[in-house]
Amino acid sequence: MNPTAPPPRPRRRRGQRRRPVFAIAVTVVFFVLLYLPIAMVVLFSFNAQKSLTIFKGFSLRWYEAFFHDSVLLGSLGMSLEVSLVAMLGSVVLGVALALGLVRNKGRLGAYAGLIMMVPLITPEIVTGVASLLLFKGLGVTLNSGTVMIAEITFSISYVTVILRSRVAALNPEVEEAAMDLGATRWQALRLVTLPALLPAILASAVLIFALVFDDFVLAYFTTGVDPQPLAVRIYSAIRFGVEPTINAVGTLMLAGSITLIGLALAIPRLFGRRGGLDLISGE
Amino acid sequence: MTPTTAPSAAPEAVPAVRLDHVGKEFNGSHAVHDLCLDIAPGEFFSLLGPSGCGKTTTLRMIGGFADPTEGAVLLSGEDVTSLPPNKRNVNTVFQSYALFDHLSVADNIAFGLKRKGVPKAEIRERVGAMVDLVQLGGMAERKPRTLSGGQRQRVALARALVNRPAVLLLDEPLAALDLKLRRQMQVELKQIQREVGITFVFVTHDQDEALTMSDRVAVMNGGRVEQCGTPEDVYERPESRFVAAFMGTSNLVGGVFRDGAVHLDGGPALPVGPRPGIAEGSAVDVSIRPEKIWLSDFEPGMPVVNGVIRETVYSGPTTTYLIELAPGVTVAALEQNTARARMEDRWAGGETVELAYDPEHALVLSH
Amino acid sequence: MALRTPVRTERPAPAKNVGGRGRRPRPSAAGARIWTWLTLPGTVWMSVFFIASLLLVAAISFGTTDQLGDPRFGTDLGNLKALADPAYRDVMVRSLGYALLTSVICLLIAYPVAYAVALHAGRFKNALIAAIVVPFFANYLVRMYGWSVLLSDDGPVLQLLRAVGLADDHTKILNTGFGVIAGLVYGFVVFMIIPLYAAMERMDTALIEAGRDLYGGPLRTFLFVTVPATRQGAAAGMVLVFLPAMGDFVSAQFMGGPNQIMIGNLIQDKFFEGQDWPLGSALTMALMAVLLLAMFGYLRRTRKDEAEATR
Missing domain, CATH: 2.40.50.100 (RNA polymerase II/Efflux pump adaptor protein, barrel-sandwich hybrid domain)
Structure with a gap:
């Protein structure tokens, strides 16, 4: 018996709730095609030979090669650094913006709410071009700092969107209660509001870390020559001759981001709230 | 014809709350209009009226959560109109209880005392006494989310009362409880008020509640006080068609x-x-x-x-x-x-x- | 107005030190300034690093390059005129076609998947939707690379198709327009599944049962009940897929050949190889214009839908 079937119930007329065979078939094919490319990368990262199409036995040589490649390790370090800074910067700015936005009914709030939405509908290539022009126009040398600024700009919107609905759902009387009991507005924010938002803040922080670490387009437009973020290195490697080392790096990155996303989805549950899927679906 | 009540018997006493020609305007319409009220120390005073009559706005202006657009709010003779809530010697029991979910019951109750920098030993003692007063013994370490509606209500009450405010504001605190529990809490609330001797300003739309608990009732309608007096006054001698129809x-x-x-x-x-x-x-x-x-x-x-x-x-x-x-x-x-x-x-x-x-x-x- | 105080004959004396009776300055109890202070840093940051930079793109698109290839500001319309050049125009039309086709194919895939997961997965619903979402947060390049290996000329997919006789030795997926679209679909289909899934979850299942009674067959029920009830989710998904697909340049690079380049590849080329930033900026503006039009159309539609719903 298929475990997904609804509990047995009396036969209903004309077979209502009959299982949609076509839809389920499409779904199965979809899941196979969704995971197969990822599975291939993982599989060939353990290939003993250089072939990218035929598996010739298990080996860790490509992982070894990666851990001895000082350029790739430098890129890994830079990516971690950029992700960490972008995470901290965008969470601080984004949480503050979400708090202010929801309560700021004036023109500033309306303007902030509008410009915060624009990055979400702007393709990354446009953001990348714009950032590049700005940095060049300001005469700034491209390096990890410019990548950080661009990634923060891009990530603030995500943090704000995730936090905004949480802030709006807060009971305003709770903050008032804190002030009623002698807290100043800042204290009420620090002692009552931020703890209430903590699960969403942590989840968005993890999400941003993963997004920035994996981001390629923005990093590509705003990075200097050396070092380059890991995603940019992978791009060049894929484009100009593939080394199986890329499979190993790709597998490590997949493992890292899947762990982080799993964590982001699980955080709200750890705090006893409902699941974190709405993190991704927006509202 | 006006029966003598405690405050009018001693007119020289400074009222615990005085609303002096207070008005509140939202977008050009008056939520509260030219309101004058004196509430005596130790009084159980109710603001009664249908929803939208301005009773909650009045309470919020006393608590400092809404700014009057006209007039002045005085607490024990001191003008507090421009003081924020944390600088007023009043505490509020909110309709939603507004408990701090991330803190235990004891920490919720201790919140105000910690803000004031009361010594730790004294906090522990006062919180303990308050837990007993509202019959929450054994629940002090639990999180509010695990409590029943009635228990949460008691935490909200204890959290406000422990600060020994001059005036306690209660915004429909019993509205979320079922009928039986509400009757029980009405009696309990009245007992606690007598015990602690604090002025209670109680907002309700339930006329039975107002009549059974209050020393005096102000019946509000359309941002104005239609009539103010003892429960007997407003019930037996309504002065307007609205009061006569609203009360019973x-x-x-x-x-x-x-x-x-x-x-x-x-x-x-x-x-x-x-x-x-x-x-x-x-x-x-x-x-x-x-x-x-x-x-x-x-x-x-x-x-x-x-x-x-x-x-x-x-x-x-x-x-x-x-x-x-x-x-x-x-x-x-x-x-x-x-x-x-x-x-x-x-x-x-x-x-x-x-x-x-x-x-x-x-x-x-x-x- | 009559004064209702216990002592009805005397008004309370106006309090001492009460200022003017009229409108007083807003007391600090409001404390609304804190929200301004919280809003400002993020707003300033976004204005400088995002809005200003977009305006800079617009300005540079009127510019020229000097001998060194560095951009110069100007009031030159040459770049915008160049957009009408057949070489660029064809790429733009192709990008538009690819992005639209991608949206439609995503819709066709996402409907059955969202339907099966939302209404027939029982208690595995959340696990399945997480299983759909999680890979999309994995590195885009690595996923796309794996996808290109899978669809390569001697990759598993074509081998399977050849084995069952659906393809011959000359059939190719990579380096064709189909390959680029396959890449875009793989990249962005999740943006279609999530809003559709949300719409189907919100849908009252009693509707479907009523539809069965009314229309009989599952296909007719699906067309006349499920599709109209989830129309808004589908529209949101179309936009969410169209926007990134239109601006993508990785899929065309990994899955396509020189005849399948998209506007994103042109932009990348002008900034990294050709060093013609003003023209690259003009292309970026053209891209942005198409996307804003799509967004505007979508917003107008949803407004109309909402207006009809509330009527």
Whole structure:
């Protein structure tokens, strides 16, 4: 018996709730095609030979090669650094913006709410071009700092969107209660509001870390020559001759981001709230 | 006619709360209009009215959560109009309780004391005493989310009371509880108020609640106080059509005041005695409570009018008769089903009966 | 107005040190300034690093390059005129076609998947939707690379198709327009599934049962009940897929050949190889214009839908 079937119930007329065979078939094919490319990368990262199409036995040589490649390790370090800074910067700015936005009914709030939405509908290539022009126009040398600024700009919107609905759902009387009991507005924010938002803040922080670490387009437009973020290195490697080392790096990155996303989805549950899927679906 | 109440007996006492011509405007319309109120220390004072009457806005202005657009708020004689909530010696029990979910019950209660920098030992002692007062023994370390509605309500009360405020503001604190629990909490709240001796300002839309708990009630409507007085005042002697209709059930009948009687449109005249201040020939309403109408055993000198029974509604301890005085003019009369009243003495539909009343109980309300 | 105080005959004396009776300055109890202070840093940051930079793109698109290839501001319309050049125009039309086709194919895939997961997965619903979402947060390049290996000329997919006789030795997926679209679909289909899934979850299942009674067959029920009830989710998904697909340049690079380049590849080329930033900026503006039009159309539609719903 298929475990997904609804509990047995009396036969209903004309077979209502009959299982949609076509839809389920499409779904199965979809899941196979969704995971197969990822599975291939993982599989060939353990290939003993250089072939990218035929598996010739298990080996860790490509992982070894990666851990001895000082350029790739430098890129890994830079990516971690950029992700960490972008995470901290965008969470601080984004949480503050979400708090202010929801309560700021004036023109500033309306303007902030509008410009915060624009990055979400702007393709990354446009953001990348714009950032590049700005940095060049300001005469700034491209390096990890410019990548950080661009990634923060891009990530603030995500943090704000995730936090905004949480802030709006807060009971305003709770903050008032804190002030009623002698807290100043800042204290009420620090002692009552931020703890209430903590699960969403942590989840968005993890999400941003993963997004920035994996981001390629923005990093590509705003990075200097050396070092380059890991995603940019992978791009060049894929484009100009593939080394199986890329499979190993790709597998490590997949493992890292899947762990982080799993964590982001699980955080709200750890705090006893409902699941974190709405993190991704927006509202 | 105004009965003496505690505050008017000692007019020199500084009121715990004084609202001095307070008004609040939202987008051009007045939520509260030119409000003047004195609330005496130790009083249990209720703001009663339908939703949107401005009672919660009034409470929020006392608490510092809303700024009056006109007038001044004084607490114990001190003008606090421009002080934020954390600088006012008042505490609030919110309708939603507004507990801090990430803190334990004890930490919730201790929140205000910690803000004030009270020594740790004293905090522990006062929180413990307060937990006992509101009967939350054994729950101090639990998170609010794991408590029942009634228990959460007690935490909210304890969290406010532990600060020993001069005035405690309560915003419909019992509204979320079921009827039985609400009755129980009404009694308990009143007991606690007597015990701690703190001024309570209580907002409610439930007239029973206001009548049973309060020393005085202000009935609000459309941002104004329609009437303010003891529960007996506002119930027995409503001064406006709104108060008469809002407080319990009332027979409101329109007519013209002439020669000490109200002449109903197309019906009999109801003698009401002299009413100074009501002009001869002016259109008025008469209000008589159903339980103030007698159907038998009249006392000498009572005015009597005739009517026809249209409906008999039996509801256990009482029976309500709907009696037609004139075409289209019907009043309700309430009879107690006491031991002396036998079943066969009840009237049936279509019978003509005599109604009597004390003219003092027939209130004349000008339009 | 009558004064209702216990002592009705005397008004309370105006309090001492109460200022003017009229409108007083807003007391600090409001404390609304804190929200301004919280809003400002993020707003300033976004204005400088995002809005200003977009305006800079617009300005540079009117510029020229000097001998060194560095951009110069100007009032030159040459770049905008160049957009009408057949070489660029064809790429733009192709990008538009690819992005639209991608949206439609995503819709066709996402409907059955969202339907099966939302209404027939029982208690595995959340696990399945997480299983759909999680890979999309994995590195885009690595996923796309794996996808290109899978669809390569001697990759598993074509081998399977050849084995069952659906393809011959000359059939190719990579280096064709189909390959680029396959890449875009793989990249962005999740943006279609999530809003559709949300719409189907919100849908009252009693509707479907009523539809069965009314229309009989599952296909007719699906067309006349499920599709109209989830129309808004589908529209949101179309936009969410169209926007990134239109601006993508990785899929065309990994899955396509020189004849399948998209506007994103042109932009990348002008900034990294050709060093013609003003023209690259003009192309970026053209891209942005198409996307804003799509967004505007979508917003107008949803407004109309909402207006009809509330009527």
